[in-house]
Structure formats: structure tokens, C-alpha cells
Amino acid sequence: MRRWVLIALPYAWLLALFLAPFIIVLKISLSDIALARPPYMPQLDFGAGLAGLREFFAALDFENFWFLTTDDLYWKAYLSSLQIAVVSTFLTLLVGYPIAYGMARSAQEWRPTLLMLVILPFWTSFLIRVYAWMGILSTEGLLNQFLIGLGLVSDPLTILNTNTAVYIGIVYTYLPFMILPIYAALEKMDESLLEAAEDLGCSKFSAFWLVTIPLSRNGIIAGCFLVFIPAIGEFVIPSLLGGSDTLMIGKVLWEEFFSNRDWPVASAVAVVLLLILIVPIVLFQRNEQKAREAEG
Amino acid sequence: MAETAQKPKTKSTAPDQAFEPWEDPNAKPLIEFRGVTKRFGDFTAIDDLTQDIYEREFFALLGPSGCGKTTMMRMLAGFDMPTAGEILIAGQDMAGIPPNKRPVNMMFQSYALFPHLSIWDNIAFGLKREGRGSDAIAERVEEMLRLTRLERFARRKPHQISGGQRQRVALARSLAKAPKLLLLDEPLGALDKKLRQDTQFELMDIQEKTGTTFVIVTHDQEEAMTVASRVAVMDEGRIVQVATPAVIYEAPATTYVADFIGDVTLIAGEAKAHESVVEEVVPEPEVAAPEPLVAAAEGERAPQPNALGEWLHDRLLTRVLGPRKAAPKLLPAPEVAAVVEAPVAAPKAAPTEGLAIHWAAGQPPLVAANAPPDWAGKRVTLALRPEKVAISKARPEAANALQGKVIDIAYLGNISTYHVELANGSMIKAQMANTRRISRRDITWEDDVWVSFSDTAAAVLEE
Numbered sequence: 001m002r003r004w005v006l007i008a009l010p011y012a013w014l015l016a017l018f019l020a021p022f023i024i025v026l027k028i029s030l031s032d033i034a035l036a037r038p039p040y041m042p043q044l045d046f047g048a049g050l051a052g053l054r055e056f057f058a059a060l061d062f063e064n065f066w067f068l069t070t071d072d073l074y075w076k077a078y079l080s081s082l083q084i085a086v087v088s089t090f091l092t093l094l095v096g097y098p099i100a101y102g103m104a105r106s107a108q109e110w111r112p113t114l115l116m117l118v119i120l121p122f123w124t125s126f127l128i129r130v131y132a133w134m135g136i137l138s139t140e141g142l143l144n145q146f147l148i149g150l151g152l153v154s155d156p157l158t159i160l161n162t163n164t165a166v167y168i169g170i171v172y173t174y175l176p177f178m179i180l181p182i183y184a185a186l187e188k189m190d191e192s193l194l195e196a197a198e199d200l201g202c203s204k205f206s207a208f209w210l211v212t213i214p215l216s217r218n219g220i221i222a223g224c225f226l227v228f229i230p231a232i233g234e235f236v237i238p239s240l241l242g243g244s245d246t247l248m249i250g251k252v253l254w255e256e257f258f259s260n261r262d263w264p265v266a267s268a269v270a271v272v273l274l275l276i277l278i279v280p281i282v283l284f285q286r287n288e289q290k291a292r293e294a295e296g
Numbered sequence: 297m298a299e300t301a302q303k304p305k306t307k308s309t310a311p312d313q314a315f316e317p318w319e320d321p322n323a324k325p326l327i328e329f330r331g332v333t334k335r336f337g338d339f340t341a342i343d344d345l346t347q348d349i350y351e352r353e354f355f356a357l358l359g360p361s362g363c364g365k366t367t368m369m370r371m372l373a374g375f376d377m378p379t380a381g382e383i384l385i386a387g388q389d390m391a392g393i394p395p396n397k398r399p400v401n402m403m404f405q406s407y408a409l410f411p412h413l414s415i416w417d418n419i420a421f422g423l424k425r426e427g428r429g430s431d432a433i434a435e436r437v438e439e440m441l442r443l444t445r446l447e448r449f450a451r452r453k454p455h456q457i458s459g460g461q462r463q464r465v466a467l468a469r470s471l472a473k474a475p476k477l478l479l480l481d482e483p484l485g486a487l488d489k490k491l492r493q494d495t496q497f498e499l500m501d502i503q504e505k506t507g508t509t510f511v512i513v514t515h516d517q518e519e520a521m522t523v524a525s526r527v528a529v530m531d532e533g534r535i536v537q538v539a540t541p542a543v544i545y546e547a548p549a550t551t552y553v554a555d556f557i558g559d560v561t562l563i564a565g566e567a568k569a570h571e572s573v574v575e576e577v578v579p580e581p582e583v584a585a586p587e588p589l590v591a592a593a594e595g596e597r598a599p600q601p602n603a604l605g606e607w608l609h610d611r612l613l614t615r616v617l618g619p620r621k622a623a624p625k626l627l628p629a630p631e632v633a634a635v636v637e638a639p640v641a642a643p644k645a646a647p648t649e650g651l652a653i654h655w656a657a658g659q660p661p662l663v664a665a666n667a668p669p670d671w672a673g674k675r676v677t678l679a680l681r682p683e684k685v686a687i688s689k690a691r692p693e694a695a696n697a698l699q700g701k702v703i704d705i706a707y708l709g710n711i712s713t714y715h716v717e718l719a720n721g722s723m724i725k726a727q728m729a730n731t732r733r734i735s736r737r738d739i740t741w742e743d744d745v746w747v748s749f750s751d752t753a754a755a756v757l758e759e
Contacts, residue, residue: 190406190408192405192406193408193410195395195402195404196402196404196408196409197410197421198395198396199395199401199402199470200396200401200421200425200470201422201425201473202396203394203396206425210421211410214412217412294455
């Protein structure tokens with residue numbers, strides 16, 4: 001009995017907070033737009049009994065999903081999100097790996113402090129931090145003042161409201177998610193492995209390439225997924241830092257819901273986004289499981 | 297302990313000739329430390345050390361932790377550079393040569409196997425860096441797998457095999473490149489005792505088969521004595537004594553070495569010339585030798601013909617057998633030399649010219665024949681190995697005999713160590729082989745006993 005309760009608990013959690021909302025969104029995506037409240041048809045009428053239920057299901061169709069393929073805005077937005085997510089994941093890795101490596105090689109007594117410094121930005125609101133970047137990146141912002149003051153540029157650079165600003169925002173926001181798993185993998189590594197590699201004829205660089213990188217592989221993969229998955233649906237960063245030509249699916253979704261008030265199409269966009277994300281999520285889970293098995 | 301000291305260390309190609317290149321003034325050393333000093337901050341790990349190590353040697357660096365033995369090894373491998381002095385390998389100065397350019401491989405204490413590579417790839421790692429052809433690599437890896445009996449595990453990952461197997465993979469990997477010199481950093485520390493003993497013999501086998509020079513770092517004196525052709529005992533960044541295991545054990549240079557290697561009783565006292573000739577101190581076999589041999593040493597009469605027999609021979613048998621020879625009156629004495637302990641070089645003549653060490657009031661002076669007579673008047677320490685001390689209830693016929701009481705008995709199965717307290721409170725350890733079953737042992741706690749040893753049993757050390 002107790003065993004069943006223990007197993008049922010996470011499933012109930014999953015059912016209430018993931019599956020039920022997903023079914024509601026899926027149902028809305030199969031409905032039609034209506035000038036009503038809520039703004040879609042049909043509504044399930046429990047009073048009509050079995051006939052009402054049959055009528056309800058007959059009214060559902062895949063019209064909205066079909067619509068997503070007719071307008072090139074949507075697939076362009078998906079592709080562009082994918083591209084921005086891939087590029088910014090790669091950039092985060094480039095910035096995050098040296099930081100994680102430096103932390104793992106630092107003196108033992110410094111590590112907790114460094115770890116806290118990585119987590120410290122979370123103590124401030126995410127929105128405020130993104131607004132702060134607007135202050136830094138705008139044409140009259142701190143960065144341009146600094147560069148002009150140094151005489152490096154004569155005219156202010158236009159960074160805010162471009163894709164560059166979006167990349168900067170994503171890399172900045174998700175950097176801790178990249179650093180932490182890589183640091184965890186590197187910290188566990190026995191340094192005598194590097195000495196052994198050198199002893200067997202490796203230069204310092206090839207020892208890094210042949211030993212350190214493979215041994216931190218699981219950390220790299222975990223970090224990349226932890227950045228890639230939220231980045232692809234990101235909404236706040238592109239809408240605050242991005243320009244009018246920054247096309248990301250999160251922004252499209254928001255506009256469908258709140259500007260067009262077309263809930264069924266917005267829901268269809270969300271369902272497709274979820275389907276796209278299932279692939280990396282499953283891959284991520286499998287990587288985690290393999291890492292656990294290798295350790296155990 | 298004793299059997300390791302007697303083990304022959306013949307490692308040269310001619311089996312009957314001892315392998316002792318350090319005795320040959322023309323031999324060229326493989327490794328030369330010349331005035332090497334290594335400091336970490338203001339801590340001196342190695343202090344002006346000069347030492348040669350020869351090709352095909354199995355050289356052990358032995359000492360407590362922090363004595364600098366690991367630093368010496370890391371300097372050979374190239375992970376640490378000397379602060380002063382130079383290290384030569386095969387005549388070449390190693391200064392500034394990184395680890396990956398040295399003809400040296402190392403077996404790490406933690407084994408440092410690459411966890412992401414299979415056993416096969418671990419062993420092939422160094423070969424691949426040399427850029428050999430894949431066929432040559434495969435052949436060499438198979439050879440190393442055969443040598444270390446790991447063929448069945450080639451495809452496994454390091455975490456899928458046992459500790460002993462991991463140890464062999466580490467050995468195979470470090471030998472794969474056929475280095476001139478193999479460094480072993482506490483190679484057997486992680487193994488349990490039984491496996492460690494087996495592996496020690498395996499290591500010696502492999503060292504003889506490959507002909508590689510091995511330098512082993514260990515804090516386990518038994519391990520060093522078992523495997524090494526020479527042992528260097530280290531203390532605080534200096535080498536205190538370098539010698540074969542037998543010499544280290546039987547003739548330690550200092551009390552530090554005597555105390556560090558094996559079990560020992562140290563007795564400090566003042567040496568005086570030993571003048572009086574004591575009848576019972578005539579050269580005799582080792583005290584612990586069994587009784588019948590001592591009796592035999594006195595000689596036995598051979599059968600002699602009587603007068604009738606002589607008359608018969610002269611009358612009748614001379615024509616057939618030739619003239620009668622006078623038969624020896626006595627049988628030759630049995631071979632005593634085999635029983636008397638071997639390694640002590642000092643003269644074993646009558647103890648008129650030995651030393652008498654006065655060490656405690658109310659105790660008889662101890663006689664030692666194996667020390668230079670001109671040490672008389674100096675303060676010396678006797679280092680006495682327990683297995684050279686006999687214990688008995690009756691007063692034995694020995695050069696040195698002291699009376700005491702049994703305080704403790706350490707029963708080790710094959711031998712027992714008796715802790716005997718003398719009247720003045722000092723403690724002497726005596727060891728006896730348990731040739732009888734324990735129930736028939738006649739000496740037990742609180743018994744009054746005699747401990748005795750010959751005049752050459754103890755090593756005499758100058759203070």
C-alpha cells in the first residue's frame with residue numbers, strides 16, 4: 001500500500017501539472033476561434049449527455065495546424081528560434097567551459113566562493129537584469145560611452161534591438177546552467193590522469209583534448225541541453241533586447257495570444273514547440289541516465 | 297623477513313654470477329643524481345643528493361612519508377624540476393625536458409587509468425602518441441596483455457575489473473612503450489596483503505623478462521626487501537644507506553636504518569676492549585642452532601681395527617688390497633659454517649679482541665666480536681634482531697646471556713616474539729620458530745628466562 005502511494009505521488013504531480021494543462025492546450029489548439037469568452041469553440045456541455053460529447057468531438061479538427069504551414073511566418077520563426085538557440089548554446093559553452101575549468105583547477109579553499117559568485121545573479125530578478133542590459137547596450141548606454149571615451153569607436157554601436165543583443169542576453173542569463181554541470185564533471189577528475197597522459201607522450205594541449213574533454217563530456221552535454229531547451233522558447237530576452245526583425249517562436253506565441261487573441265492558433269504553436277522540444281529532452285534524460293550508470 | 301634477506305638477487309644473464317654493477321668501477325650508471333636539491337617554498341624535500349642507479353636494477357626508495365622519495369621519483373618523471381643540481385638519464389641532462397619527451401614511464405599510485413577508455417585503449421594510449429602503425433600498436437598491446445595475463449579483459453572499462461587487474465593494466469600501460477626506466481609509485485599500496493605478495497613476485501618476474509630498470513617508491517620495508525636489488529633508505533631528504541636488502545638488514549649503517557627496517561632491540565652503551573678470555577665463548581654455531589648439531593661438532597670416533605684385525609690384514613690381505621692405511625682417528629667435524637650467520641664480515645676469532653659494551657649497571661657487559669677494536673672508549677649502540685636472540689629456561693652456553701621475565705608473547709603462527717624484561721627494566725625481544733604445537737610450548741607469561749645471543753649476532757653502530 002505504502003509503495004503504491006509513493007509511486008502514485010510523482011505521477012499525480014505529473015498528471016496535475018503537466019498532462020492536464022497539456023490536454024487543455026491541445027484541446028484549444030483543435031478548436032475554432034470565436035468571439036466569445038473564452039474565445040474559442042466548441043465548449044463541452046456536460047448537460048447534453050452522450051450526444052453532446054459526440055457533437056463536441058466532431059467539432060474538433062487540425063485546421064490550426066494546417067494554418068501554421070500556410071503562413072511562412074511560423075516555420076521561419078521556428079527555424080530562427082532553433083538557430084538562435086543553437087548559436088547561443090555554442091557561445092555559452094565557449095564562455096562557460098574556461099570558467100568552469102578555472103574554478104575546478106583553483107585552490108580548494110576558493111571553490112565555494114567562486115561557486116557562489118556564479119549563482120549570485122539569481123538573487124536579483126531576471127527582468128531587472130535584462131533591463132540592466134538595455135541600459136548597457138543602448139546607443140547612449142554604458143558600453144558605448146565607454147568605447148567612445150576610450151576612443152575605440154567614433155559613432156555609437158547599434159547593439160540593442162539586434163540579434164547580437166539577444167545572444168548577449170541569452171549567454172548572460174543561462175551561463176550558470178552551463179558552468180555548474182561542467183564544473184561538477186571537471187572537479188571529480190583525478191589530476192594524475194593528466195600527468196599519466198603527459199607521461200605517455202601527450203603534450204599539455206593533447207592531454208587536455210584526449211583526457212579532460214572526454215571526461216567532462218557528460219557535463220558539456222548536460223550544460224548544452226540546460227541552455228538549449230529554455231533558450232528555444234525564450235520570450236522575455238528577444239522582446240526586450242531583440243529588434244522588430246528578431247523572429248523567435250516565443251514572441252510569435254505571445255503575439256497570437258495577446259495581440260491577435262487567437263487562442264487556438266497560439267495553442268497550436270505551443271503544441272508544435274513542445275513536440276520539437278521533446279527530442280532534446282529525451283536525449284538529455286538518456287545522457288543523464290547513462291552518466292549515472294557509468295558512475296554506479 | 298628472514299627469507300627475503302637470503303633470497304638470491306641474481307639478475308644478470310649469467311645465473312651463477314651476482315648482479316652487482318654498483319661494485320664495478322667501469323659500469324656506467326643509467327641514472328645519475330648529481331648534487332640534487334629540491335625546495336618547495338622554504339621546505340627542503342631533497343637535500344644535496346648524489347646517487348647512481350644502474351641499468352637492469354630494481355632500485356627501491358624506502359622511507360616514511362615526507363622523506364622525499366616521491367619527489368625524487370617525480371623529478372625523474374619530469375613533473376618536478378630540481379632547484380639545484382642535475383639529473384642525468386643515460387648520460388643526458390634532463391633539465392628542461394618535459395615528461396612527454398623522456399625515456400621514462402611511470403606507474404601511478406592511483407593507477408590513473410583513463411576511465412573513458414577500454415583496457416585495450418589504455419594500453420595503446422602511449423603507443424598511439426608515438427604515431428606507430430595500427431598493426432604495430434595492436435601487436436604490442438596484445439603482447440602486453442599476454443605478459444600481464446589480461447587478454448580476457450581487453451574490451452572492459454577500468455571500472456569493470458578488480459583492483460588487482462587494474463594494477464596490472466597500469467603496469468602494462470607503463471611498460472608498453474618499452475621505456476628505459478620504469479617508475480613505480482607505491483604500486484601495490486591499494487592491494488590486500490595476500491595479493492600484494494603474489495604481485496611482488498609477478499613484478500620481479502616481469503622486470504627480469506623485460507630487462508627494464510625499475511625504480512620503486514614504497515614505505516613498506518618488506519616490499520622493498522622482497523623486490524629490490526638495492527634499497528635506498530631515506531630520511532628527511534637524504535639517503536641514509538644504499539645497499540642490498542641483506543646488508544641493509546644485517547649491517548645497518550645507522551640506528552635509524554636498523555630501527556626502520558624490521559624489528560630490532562637497540563642497546564646503547566660504552567664500548568671497552570674485551571680482554572678476559574672466557575672459556576664458554578669459544579667460537580660456536582649460532583645460539584639458536586638445534587642441540588644435536590652442537591653435540592656433533594665435538595666430533596665422533598670412527599671405528600678402528602683392533603690388534604687381531606691388524607695382524608690378519610698384514611698376513612693375508614696385503615697381497616690383495618695393498619698395505620694397510622692408518623684410518624683417521626676422528627670423523628671430520630660437521631659443516632659448521634652453514635649454520636653460523638653469513639653476512640657479518642668482521643673476524644670471528646676468539647673474542648679476546650672484541651668489544652665489551654657496558655650498558656647498564658648491574659648487568660653483565662655485552663660481548664661483540666664484529667666491531668673494530670679501536671672503537672673502544674666510544675659510545676655505541678647494539679642493534680639486535682629478535683630472531684638472533686634465543687630464549688631458554690636454563691642458562692645457555694652463549695657469549696651473551698641475560699636473565700629476565702617474559703612480559704608479552706606475540707604469537708604470529710609460524711614464529712613467536714617474546715618481550716623479555718630485564719631486572720633493570722629494559723626490554724629485549726627474542727624470536728623463536730614455533731616448531732612445536734602451541735600447547736607444548738614450555739615458556740609462558742611471567743616465566744623467568746634467559747635470553748642469549750652470540751658475540752656476532754648484533755650489529756654494532758657508532759653513535
